[in-house]
Amino acid sequence: MFRVMIVDDEYSVIEGLKYTIAWEKLEIDHVYTASSAYEALQQLNQHHVDIVITDIRMPGMNGLELIREIRERWSGTRCIILSGHGEFDYAREAIRAETTDYLLKPIHEDELAETIRKVQAKLRAEWEQISEYKASVVALREHMPLLKHNLLGDLLQGLVPERKALMLKLELLKLPFAPGDTVSLLLVRLEDEFYGYDARRLQLLEYAVCNITEEIFGKRFDTWYHSDTHAYLVFVLRLRDREPLSDAEQPEPVEEDTLRLVERLAAQVQMSVHTYLKGNLSIMVSNWGEFPGNIRGLYETAMTSFRNRIGSSSGLFYSMGDEDQETAKTTALDELYRLPTLLNLLDTGKWDEAANKVNAIYNDLRNRFPSSREHLMEAYFSMASSFSHFAHKNGQPLSDLMMDSATSDDDRLRSAVRLKEWSLAVLERLRTSVDNYVSDSRKELLSKVQSYVVDRLQEDVSLQAIADHVHFHPVYLSKIFKQETGENLREYIHQIRMEKAVYLLKHSELKIYEIAQQVGLDQAYFNKVFKKQFERTPQEYRER
Missing domain, CATH: 1.20.272 (Zinc Finger, Delta Prime; domain 3)
Incomplete structure (x- = not known):
């Protein structure tokens, strides 16, 4: 669905376009209005708008100046110029400003609808182009660290995707891991020396620790890290030169040399962090298991051993053995x-x-x-x-x-x-x-809206005015009203106006222009919308 804004300093033009065009058929679900370029800019700051239909001649900032501002600040918004005859010079300037189209007043509904459809077609083509592969790759690259972080977080919680989906994610994120790999976990806790810093500085220090760890282990291991909810850095380690296993194969036992290598590199990480970052780390190395099925179990048993073997002591290193695997078995309700x-x-x-x-x-x-x-x-x-x-x-x-x-x-x-x-x-x-x-709060909200419209029909009953009165965002208010009543708020306001007009025509001696004022419309526009609904003018309706 699309969103449109109408900008004109003539109230009758705004109301005429807003209530006579079949916007729903044009796949438009929001029609915003502004009586000046300045008001339009304020609304554009608050709402996403796809198409702006604007007059040229307006007090203060004119339509062409508004278009230039829109193109500079909202490049995805397209503009349509409305103006009177004899303004060819303006039309040429509008074309230079890359306005989508130029329409002359009085505006024919079919002509405007056709112009909007052309603009929508161009917008759709642009949206499709934006979503092409190149843009997707750029977005993926920008979010790669967060996506890697979140995927490992899911695995540590036991949320393992199906094998095919997991392999696709690993390939997409360029992670050198595969189902069946033999892996271990390295749990790193930053000690008290680091926690005197503010949150931003601490985040930078964590990043530095991760870089040091990846640099030291990266010569022999593939690594992948996640910062868990306990503020531990959790690294998955995979020794290089091990071929991924097939479904039928079982992981081989990890050799003693590999265990000593992990312990030596972990000690090197502790020393480097102490030397360069002036702080201590405590490190726990888990047992080895199969990726991804054993990841959650390795993590939980390592966390239990961390509490039991290291506890609140600072700067310690511990490598789990078989006895830890037995004593750390969880008996909690997972x-x-x-x-x-x-x-x-x-x-x-x-x-x-x-x-x-x-x-x-x-x-x-x-x-x-x-x-x-x-x-x-x-x-x-x-x-x-x-x-x-x-x-x-x-x-x-x-x-x-x-x-x-x-x-x-x-x-x-x-x-x-x-x-x-x-x-x-x-x-x-x-x-x-x-x-x-x-349900009760929404009924109360609808009651306030309906009372406001009925009591202030001669005043400003725009969506923004009503939203300000009930202290809700206009978009939320519009959606809730449609959801609860089955009709748009503007349709409801229009219907209340017509019902009051019919009553006054039948039961009062007020002149037509006075009735128009009573329902908050000028006479010309009132005659137009009344005839469209009842197929006769107000005077004809009164005399029938």
């Missing part, structure tokens, strides 16, 4: 903390996904900890905390939404099935409460 969490889904209003999350937590309990009351309690208190937090943020009383006086904590903790039933019931109550609140 699904309870896997992103997105239940609270994340509640906050974003993804109710169906939240219900799926509850079911996934139940399945994790049933399959891995069928007899563990401890894990049942962990799940209950975590989910209850999420429900409580969400309810409090929305100003909702827990007694109505979450707590059932007939249900005790002991009953909820009787079994995983009972906990699931309770959680889904609370979830449904929260959903119903939020839906009711949204």
Whole structure:
């Protein structure tokens, strides 16, 4: 869909174009208006506009000056000139300013519609050109570090794409890893010396640490890093000269020399950071596993060993062994903390996904900890905390939404099935409460809008004026009004004007121009739109 702006200092021209052209048939969903070039520039700063239809002669900044400003600041916006006869010199200047077209007043609807279609065709061609391969490559290159960072973050959380999709992403991001590779993780923690800096300086220091690590390990290993939610730098290491494995092959054991090499290079990283950045690092080297299936397990066991073996000590190095693999095995409810969490889904209003999350937590309990009351309690208190937090943020009383006086904590903790039933019931109550609140608030908003239009029909009832009155953004207001009523706000305003005009024609002695004033229109335009709707002039309608 396209967006259009009409700029003219004659109110009748603006209203005539806005309400007589079948904009929807032209695939235009927003029509903005401005009575001067200065007002047009203000609106262009607030809204994206595809086509500007502007008069030439206007007080202050004229139409050609406006076009030059638009081309300098919004190169993707196209302009159409409207003006009277006898202004050929202006027309030539408009062509030099690369105006799309030049139309003479009075404007014929078919001629304007055809001109707009030509402009739309040119815009579509430009949009397609922008989205071609070259532009995509540039965008990909610019976002490559973030895309690499996010993909590894997903793998560390256990969110592994299908094999074909993963291989495509690895190739696209130029990452020298493949399914079946033997890999290890290097967890790096910046110690207290670094945390006296502000956020920007700390980010630069992390970048420097990553560069040092990649430079030292890069001579023998392929590396790929991610900064996790615990502020650890996590590097995936793959020894070079190892051929990717087929689906049927098993990864070979890592040789002792490789383990010593990783330890030696890690110590070199610590020394370089201490020498050049004047700070200490603690480093944990995980066991080796298969990419990508073992990545999450390697990460979780390495994090557990980091806590147990290094803890709060500073500047230490530790390489995991088989005994660490056994003692670091997680007994936590994975699904309870896997992103997105239940609270994340509640906050974003993804109710169906939240219900799926509850079911996934139940399945994790049933399959891995069928007899563990401890894990049942962990799940209950975590989910209850999420429900409580969400309810409090929305100003909702827990007694109505979450707590059932007939249900005790002991009953909820009787079994995983009972906990699931309770959680889904609370979830449904929260959903119903939020839906009711949204519905009530929108009804209140519509009531304010409708009252404003009816009470101030003779005044400014433009979308912007109404939006200012109810303190909402015009685009949001327009969409909500259409969603709730099934009609555009401008159509509603027009209908209210016509209904009031009909009533006054039938039940008052007011003259036609006075009725026009009562509905907020000048007489000429009022006659035009009235006849278009009722197929007779106001006077003819009164006399019938």
